[in-house]
Amino acid sequence: MAELxxxxxxxxxxxxxxxxxxxxxxxxxxxxxxxxFEALFHDADMALYEAKQNGKNQIYVMN
Known part of the structure; x- marks a missing residue:
């Protein structure tokens, strides 16, 4: 993932x-x-929000 x-x-x-x-x-x-799709989009949106809250420009894995 980091290479991508x-x-x-x-x-x-x-x-x-x-x-x-x-x-x-x-x-x-x-x-x-x-x-x-809506549930998948929601999870991706929540993970993006968390990553932004934690300083952006990072890999964030949602459990």
Whole structure:
């Protein structure tokens, strides 16, 4: 996972002469436990919120 995160951080995207930093969020379906897109989206959103609260730019695993 850390290699994927670093690869995304290292990407250079330019728009109108300005570099745009990239970040990413990844959600897992916990071996099929989540039965709807809405539930998966909710878990990913909660994990993103927690990561931002803890200082951004990090890997956060939600249990």
């Amino acid at each position: 995160v670093q690869t995304v951080r290292d990407l250079k995207v330019e728009k109108d002469g300005a570099l745009i930093p990239l970040s990413m969020s990844v959600a897992s379906n916990r071996n099929g436990e989540i039965k709807s």
